[in-house]
Amino acid sequence: MPRRVKAQVVVIGGGPAGMASALAAFENGARPVFLLERGEYLGGILNQCIHPGFGLHLFGEELTGPEYAERFKEKLSRTQVEVLLNTTVLEITPQRIVRAVNPQGVWEFETTRAVLSMGCRERTRGMLRLPGTRPAGIFTAGLAQYLVNIEGLLPGKEVLILGSGDIGLIMARRLTLEGATVKAVVEVRDSLSGLLRNYVQCLHDFNIPLWLSHTVTTIQGKERVEGVVVSRVDEGGRAIPGSERVVPCDTLLLSVGLIPENELSRQASIPLCPRTGGPVINEYFACEREGFFACGNVVGVFDLVDYVTLVSQGVGEAVNIPTAFSPAKYHLVPGDGVSLVIPQKIQEGKKGFLFLRSLQSFRQAAVSFSFQGKEFHKLRVPLCYPSEMIRLNIQDIPWPSQGGEIRIGITGERIRGIY
Amino acid sequence: MEPVFDVIIVGGGVVGCAVAWYLSHFDLRVVLLEKERDVCCGVSKANTGVIHSRSYFTPHTLKGELHLRSLELFPSLERELDFHCHKVGALTIAFSLHDLQYLNTLKERGKNPHAEIIGPQELKELEPLVNPEVIACYYDPETKVVSPFLLTLALAEFAVLNGVEFIFFTEVLGFEETRDALSVQTNRGVYRARVAINCTGIHATSLAQKTGETIPLHRLYRGQYFVLDRDCQSLVKHVLYPVPTVGSKGILVTPTPEGNILVGPNFELIPEEDTATTKIGLEEVERGGGRLVPSLPLHKTITTFSGIRPTLPDRDFRIFFSLRFPRLLHLCGIESPGLTASLGIAEYVGEQIQKTGILFREKKVAPRVSFPVFRTASWEEREKLIAQDPDWGDIVCRCEEVTLAEIKHALSSCLPASTLDGLKRRVRVMAGRCQGSFCGMHLPDILMGKSLQKREAIMKSGEKSWYCLDTIGRAETENASTR
Numbered sequence: 001m002p003r004r005v006k007a008q009v010v011v012i013g014g015g016p017a018g019m020a021s022a023l024a025a026f027e028n029g030a031r032p033v034f035l036l037e038r039g040e041y042l043g044g045i046l047n048q049c050i051h052p053g054f055g056l057h058l059f060g061e062e063l064t065g066p067e068y069a070e071r072f073k074e075k076l077s078r079t080q081v082e083v084l085l086n087t088t089v090l091e092i093t094p095q096r097i098v099r100a101v102n103p104q105g106v107w108e109f110e111t112t113r114a115v116l117s118m119g120c121r122e123r124t125r126g127m128l129r130l131p132g133t134r135p136a137g138i139f140t141a142g143l144a145q146y147l148v149n150i151e152g153l154l155p156g157k158e159v160l161i162l163g164s165g166d167i168g169l170i171m172a173r174r175l176t177l178e179g180a181t182v183k184a185v186v187e188v189r190d191s192l193s194g195l196l197r198n199y200v201q202c203l204h205d206f207n208i209p210l211w212l213s214h215t216v217t218t219i220q221g222k223e224r225v226e227g228v229v230v231s232r233v234d235e236g237g238r239a240i241p242g243s244e245r246v247v248p249c250d251t252l253l254l255s256v257g258l259i260p261e262n263e264l265s266r267q268a269s270i271p272l273c274p275r276t277g278g279p280v281i282n283e284y285f286a287c288e289r290e291g292f293f294a295c296g297n298v299v300g301v302f303d304l305v306d307y308v309t310l311v312s313q314g315v316g317e318a319v320n321i322p323t324a325f326s327p328a329k330y331h332l333v334p335g336d337g338v339s340l341v342i343p344q345k346i347q348e349g350k351k352g353f354l355f356l357r358s359l360q361s362f363r364q365a366a367v368s369f370s371f372q373g374k375e376f377h378k379l380r381v382p383l384c385y386p387s388e389m390i391r392l393n394i395q396d397i398p399w400p401s402q403g404g405e406i407r408i409g410i411t412g413e414r415i416r417g418i419y
Numbered sequence: 420m421e422p423v424f425d426v427i428i429v430g431g432g433v434v435g436c437a438v439a440w441y442l443s444h445f446d447l448r449v450v451l452l453e454k455e456r457d458v459c460c461g462v463s464k465a466n467t468g469v470i471h472s473r474s475y476f477t478p479h480t481l482k483g484e485l486h487l488r489s490l491e492l493f494p495s496l497e498r499e500l501d502f503h504c505h506k507v508g509a510l511t512i513a514f515s516l517h518d519l520q521y522l523n524t525l526k527e528r529g530k531n532p533h534a535e536i537i538g539p540q541e542l543k544e545l546e547p548l549v550n551p552e553v554i555a556c557y558y559d560p561e562t563k564v565v566s567p568f569l570l571t572l573a574l575a576e577f578a579v580l581n582g583v584e585f586i587f588f589t590e591v592l593g594f595e596e597t598r599d600a601l602s603v604q605t606n607r608g609v610y611r612a613r614v615a616i617n618c619t620g621i622h623a624t625s626l627a628q629k630t631g632e633t634i635p636l637h638r639l640y641r642g643q644y645f646v647l648d649r650d651c652q653s654l655v656k657h658v659l660y661p662v663p664t665v666g667s668k669g670i671l672v673t674p675t676p677e678g679n680i681l682v683g684p685n686f687e688l689i690p691e692e693d694t695a696t697t698k699i700g701l702e703e704v705e706r707g708g709g710r711l712v713p714s715l716p717l718h719k720t721i722t723t724f725s726g727i728r729p730t731l732p733d734r735d736f737r738i739f740f741s742l743r744f745p746r747l748l749h750l751c752g753i754e755s756p757g758l759t760a761s762l763g764i765a766e767y768v769g770e771q772i773q774k775t776g777i778l779f780r781e782k783k784v785a786p787r788v789s790f791p792v793f794r795t796a797s798w799e800e801r802e803k804l805i806a807q808d809p810d811w812g813d814i815v816c817r818c819e820e821v822t823l824a825e826i827k828h829a830l831s832s833c834l835p836a837s838t839l840d841g842l843k844r845r846v847r848v849m850a851g852r853c854q855g856s857f858c859g860m861h862l863p864d865i866l867m868g869k870s871l872q873k874r875e876a877i878m879k880s881g882e883k884s885w886y887c888l889d890t891i892g893r894a895e896t897e898n899a900s901t902r
C-alpha cells in the first residue's frame with residue numbers, strides 16, 4: 001500500500017528555493033511541512049557551484065554554493081520540517097495529491113498547499129537543432145560542471161563553448177584551471193550574455209577569446225567530437241554562407257540557456273506563461289490554481305540565488321495568507337526591450353518584488369510603465385544587461401486606480417560588444 | 420582446428436538477429452559475428468519503426484512476398500518474445516485527384532474490410548491538426564509501430580536464451596572455402612561453418628563484391644529525422660503517410676511507442692556512408708512534415724538523426740548463394756521495409772540453408788520474458804516492485820523515469836549493455852528531453868562504481884568514443900573549491 005500522508009505544506013524540490021520556502025512556512029506556523037528532494041542532498045544547483053559569488057546581497061559576504069546551501073540545511077535541521085531525500089515527485093494532481101517514490105516505496109501526500117520549486121534544466125543540442133554527427137564529447141555546461149566538480153572527471157581537453165551565459169563562462173575558467181584548452185567562447189548575439197564580472201574573471205584574465213556574432217553550424221567527428229564548424233551570423237542571427245571555418249576540438253560545451261522545469265505543473269493544470277516558461281504568479285507567488293505556489297527558477301530563471309531565497313521566504317509566509325489566491329487587479333506584460341516580468345499578476349500593488357530582465361544591453365536606460373497606452377511611471381537605470389535582473393519594490397510604483405493591463409518597456413542606448 | 424558451426428550469421432542488425440531467432444528453434448550450432456559492441460548499431464536502429472501493413476506491400480517482388488509473410492509471423496512472435504507492437508493505425512493523405520488514385524490502389528492491396536477511404540471531415544476528427552487542404556485519406560487500422568532497437572534486442576535475447584552465441588567486436592573481412600567447411604576470416608581470428616549468412620546491411624553488397632559476385636552497386640540514400648518531445652504526444656496519434664514520390668514512402672509523421680513523434684525521413688543520395696544530419700536535409704524534412712501537419716512544433720525537437728538505405732537498381736531484396744562460395748548466402752538491398760519483413764526474411768533464409776542439406780530438427784525453446792518498465796507501470800505495480808527491490812524506487816533519469824533497477828538489469832542481462840548508447844537504447848536513459856544533462860551526471864558512478872581509474876573506460880559507442888577524457892584527483896577537486 002502506498003504511504004498516505006496528510007500535510008499542510010508540501011514543497012517539491014530542495015534547492016535554495018525549496019529550502020527557504022519550507023523554512024519560512026514552518027516558522028510561520030504551518031504543520032506538518034514536507035520537503036521532497038530527489039537528490040542525495042539538499043541544495044540543488046548550489047552543490048556543484050564551488051566558485052564564490054553567492055550570498056553578497058543576503059549575508060554581505062561571498063560564499064561558495066555549498067557554503068550558501070549549508071546555512072539553510074543547518075537551519076532546517078533545527079526545525080521539524082520533514083525532509084525526504086532520494087524522493088522523486090512523479091505526479092501532482094490539480095487537487096493537490098502529490099505522488100512520489102523513493103527506495104522505501106510509493107508516497108501519496110494530500111496537501112493544503114503545494115510549493116513548486118523544481119528549478120530548471122539546460123537547453124540542449126536538440127533544441128538548437130544543431131546538425132552534424134552524434135559523437136561523444138557534447139555536453140551542456142551544467143553537466144560538465146557536475147562532472148568536474150563532483151565526479152572528478154575531465155570531460156575534454158580541447159574545448160569550444162557555445163553561448164556566453166554565466167555557466168559557460170565559469171566553466172571556461174574551470175576547465176582551463178584543470179589543464180584543458182578552451183579554444184573560444186562563441187556567442188550568436190552581438191553582446192555578452194553573462195555577467196560582465198564573469199567575462200573579466202573567467203575569459204579575459206585567461207586570454208580566452210570571445211567571438212560575438214558567431215555560431216556553431218555543424219558538429220564533426222565519428223566517435224568523439226573532432227571539430228565544429230563556426231560561422232559568422234548576420235543581424236538576424238543567420239549564418240553567413242562563406243564565413244565557415246572548422247575549429248578542431250574534442251569537446252563542445254553548450255551554455256545556451258535554461259528552461260524552467262514544469263512538467264509537473266502542467267500535470268496539475270497550472271497555467272504557464274509562454275514568456276518565462278514558468279507558472280503565471282502574483283506578488284504572493286501564488287499560481288492561478290488554488291493552493292499552489294511556485295518559487296525560484298521554476299518560475300523563471302533568476303540571476304542571483306539571494307533573490308531566489310528572498311522570494312521563497314515570501315512564499316513561506318504567503319501559505320498562511322487566505323487572500324493569496326484572490327483575483328488579480330493588474331496584468332503585467334513585457335513591452336519593448338523586456339524579456340521577462342515576474343510576477344505577471346498583481347492584486348493590490350502593496351507588497352513584494354517585481355523582477356525584470358532586459359532583452360539587450362542598454363546604457364542610460366529607462367523602465368517605463370504604461371496603462372491604456374499612456375506612460376504613468378518612469379525609472380532611470382544607468383546600465384542594464386540581460387544577465388542582471390532589475391529588482392523593484394512593488395509598493396514604490398504608483399499603480400493606476402483602475403485595474404487592467406500594464407505594459408512595461410525598457411529603452412536606452414544599445415550597447416554592442418562586451419561593454 | 421576450430422570447431423565447425425552449422426551457421427555463422429554475419430551482422431547483428433534486425434535481419435541478422437531475426438535469422439538468429441529463427442534458427443534458435445532448431446538443433447543447430449549458430450554463432451553471430453558483429454563488428455560493433457552491441458546488436459542494432461546500423462540501419463536497424465535509425466529508421467521510422469513502422470510495421471507497414473499489407474496495404475503498403477510491393478507486389479511481384481521478393482520484398483513484397485517476405486513482407487506479407489512477416490506480417491503473418493508477427494502475432495506469434497509477439498507472444499514468444501513477450502514483445503508488444505503498438506497498433507496505432509495509419510492515414511495516407513491525398514492532396515490531389517492523382518493522389519486519390521493511389522489511395523484506391525492501397526485499398527485494393529490491403530484487402531482489409533476495416534480499412535477505408537475517408538473525407539476531410541472524418542479525418543479532422545481523427546487527426547485535427549492535419550493540413551486542411553487534404554481532399555481525402557486512406558485509413559488503415561493495421562499499421563503498427565515498434566521500437567526497432569527493442570525488437571532487434573528481443574529477437575537477439577531469445578536467440579541467446581536458446582543457444583545462439585553472439586560475438587561482438589568481430590568484423591568479417593573475407594571468406595575461404597576449405598574441404599569440409601567455409602572459413603570466415605575476421606579481425607579476431609577465423610571461424611568455420613557449414614553455412615555463412617551475410618546480413619551486413621549497407622555493407623552487404625561490398626562484402627559480396629569482395630567475394631567476386633557480380634552484383635550491381637547499390638546506391639546509398641540517407642534519411643534524416645527530427646524527434647519531438649513527449650509532450651507533443653497527443654498532437655498526432657496515427658502514422659501519417661504522404662502519397663509517395665519517386666524513390667521512397669516520403670516524409671512521414673509518426674508517433675513512437677515511447678510517446679515521441681518522429682518527422683522524416685527524406686531521401687537523399689550520398690556518396691559514402693555518413694550518418695550526419697545536415698541543415699539542408701533537415702529543412703527538407705521540415706517542409707515535408709509541415710505539408711502533412713502545418714503546425715508541427717519543431718521547436719520541441721529533442722534530437723535529430725539519420726539512417727541509410729542500401730538500394731539496388733531494381734529496388735528489390737536480393738538473397739542468393741555466392742557462386743564462388745556455395746555455402747555463403749548474401750542478403751543485399753535490404754532497404755525499407757526491411758524491419759517489417761525481417762521475420763519473413765529469416766524464414767526464407769532458413770529454407771535456403773535447408774537446401775544445402777543441413778538438417779533442421781525442431782527443439783523445445785525457452786520463452787523470453789520482458790523486464791518491467793517503471794514508467795508505464797501502475798502505482799500498485801510500482802509499490803510491489805519497490806518492495807521487492809528498493810532500486811525500483813531510485814529514479815536515475817527524470818525525463819524518462821528510469822530506475823536504478825532497470826539500469827542494473829540492462830547491464831547484467833543475457834545481452835548486456837556495454838556502452839552508454841547501449842544503455843540508452845535499452846532503457847532510455849539520456850533519451851528524453853534533457854538528453855542526458857541530468858542522468859549523465861550519475862551514470863559514470865553507476866557504470867563504474869566508485870573506482871576512479873576506470874572512468875575513462877566509459878564509452879558512448881565505439882572504441883574511441885570516450886565519455887570523458889581524463890580524471891581529476893579528488894584532492895585537487897577539493898582544493899579547487901577554495902580557489
Ligand SMILES: Cc1cc2nc3c(=O)[nH]c(=O)nc-3n(C[C@H](O)[C@H](O)[C@H](O)COP(=O)(O)OP(=O)(O)OC[C@H]3O[C@@H](n4cnc5c(N)ncnc54)[C@H](O)[C@@H]3O)c2cc1C
Nearest residue numbers: 013015016017038044045053089118119167296297304305
Ligand atoms: C552554473 C551556475 C552558476 C551560478 N552562479 C551563481 C552565482 O555566482 N551567484 C548566484 O547568486 N547565483 C548563481 N547561480 C544561480 C543559482 O544557483 C540559482 O538561482 C538557484 O540555484 C535556483 O534555485 P532553485 O531552488 O530554484 O533551483 P535548483 O537549485 O535547481 O533546485 C531545484 C531542486 O529541485 C529538485 N527537484 C526538481 N524536480 C523534482 C522532483 N520532481 N522531485 C523531487 N525533487 C525535484 C532538484 O533536484 C533540485 O535539487 C548559478 C547557477 C548555475 C546553474
Ligand SMILES: Cc1cc2nc3c(=O)[nH]c(=O)nc-3n(C[C@H](O)[C@H](O)[C@H](O)COP(=O)(O)OP(=O)(O)OC[C@H]3O[C@@H](n4cnc5c(N)ncnc54)[C@H](O)[C@@H]3O)c2cc1C
Nearest residue numbers: 430432434461462463466467469591620642756757758759
Ligand atoms: C531512413 C530509413 C527508414 C526506414 N524505415 C523503415 C520502416 O519504417 N519500416 C521498415 O520495415 N523498414 C524501414 N527501413 C528499413 C530497415 O531499417 C532496414 O531494412 C533494416 O534495418 C535492415 O537491417 P539489416 O540488419 O539488414 O541492417 P543493419 O541494421 O545495418 O545491420 C547490419 C549489421 O552488420 C554489421 N556489419 C557490417 N559489416 C560487418 C562486417 N564486415 N562484419 C561484421 N559485422 C558487420 C553492422 O555493424 C550492423 O550491425 C528504413 C530504412 C531507412 C534507412
